[in-house]
Amino acid sequence: MVSAEQMKFEVSDRVATITFDRPDKMNAWTPVMESELRRLMAIASEDDDVRAIVITGAGRGFCAGADMGRLSDASSGNTSAAPPVAPAESDDDLAQRYSYLLAVPKPIIAGINGAIAGVGLCIAIYCDLRFMAAGAKLTTSFARRGLIAEHGSAWMLRQLIGPMNAADLLLSGRVVEAAEAERLGLVRMLPADTFRETVQQTASDFANLCSPRSMRIIKQQLTAAPRQTLAEATQLANREVAICRGTEDFKEGVAHFIEKRAPRFTGK
Template structure:
């Protein structure tokens, strides 16, 4: 049993689910949650029995942004301004971008409202499933803030510059169906939402080679900084390496033998 103060952690069908657990506050973000998320993701990433990770919220919300108490204190001068900490220049070692470096699929299950930092967290996931009728907003411009945590870069790459400008400059509320049309999320029915996400995550975890998924995730992450030639040459090198692996042999064998795969990640 892995203990956490403001989150829950469980593993089922090779899927680790990390649940933001402040339902009375719509899972508003706190420093405790930030520390616990990094710790729990690291545990799931290191566990060979886990092959996919789901982030979701307890109750009606996913994460409604920073805890309003901290925002109020900051706006009234109760919290002294601090300089941004000096971080690594590594793209995958920023405040939340470490999620992109996890060599397993990380899936946001947006069960309810996602705003501010809550939306930023979802942007760094590999896939985003959203319950029909749920709402999201960047909110920054309507709070006197700016596009935080690399969200301008992420949104521009995920939905294009004009859509990113619309969402960030307006700070307007967007329903799941519009977010789906933008390609930001995949919309699932509200009823049975968590089980539907679990089923999709379990398909990744049990039907796909963990080695292949790790390499593919790295390929996708490199795309914004690559030429087509770079991407093709990397793929050629990785294909050559695949052919000597247990997972490649198993991938062929289970297909020919018409049985469930038994991938090991090797």
């Protein structure tokens, strides 16, 4: 059993679910949560029985941004409210404060069950997929708090929804409902009444129907793509597909299709 102070960690049907667990505070972000997310992600990454990961929130919110108590202390000059220690400065794209999520070798789904803002949104945009409950709301919020686009969010949002939409969300700090966020291409909206079940089923399908090795390499390809030319991306694919043909998962992928049965992928 994995214990955590401000998060829950469960594994079921090859899916690890990490739940932000401060529902009375709308799961507002704390240094403890930051540390626990890194630790739980490492556990899920290293566990061969886990093949997909869901991040979601307890109660009515996903994560309402930084804990306002800490922001209030910081704005008044309270040194005890200093931010948590960030990773050492690095030129590695995947070694930034939250970009490490892109390097997790398993698909990560953000199950945005309710309100999401600020750093909560930053975490979600580093996930591979974002599902959002109908009626839920999001905001970048930074410009309305006297802050700037934190944690690489300007770069990520520009990649995900284009320069004008990114500028709109970041410069305005306005509130956006799930339906609009879906139109922007930022999330996929799901019915609220079956939201958690649908997210878990989607993650379970990844975990049980797809090759862990294939998903790991595809995630690497998607992460590398914004910094590659088409030629570089194609050459990488050519090298990887040649390797695939000698793997157990490729042989199983063909066999289960021909035999019309459920796959038994090993990740090898």
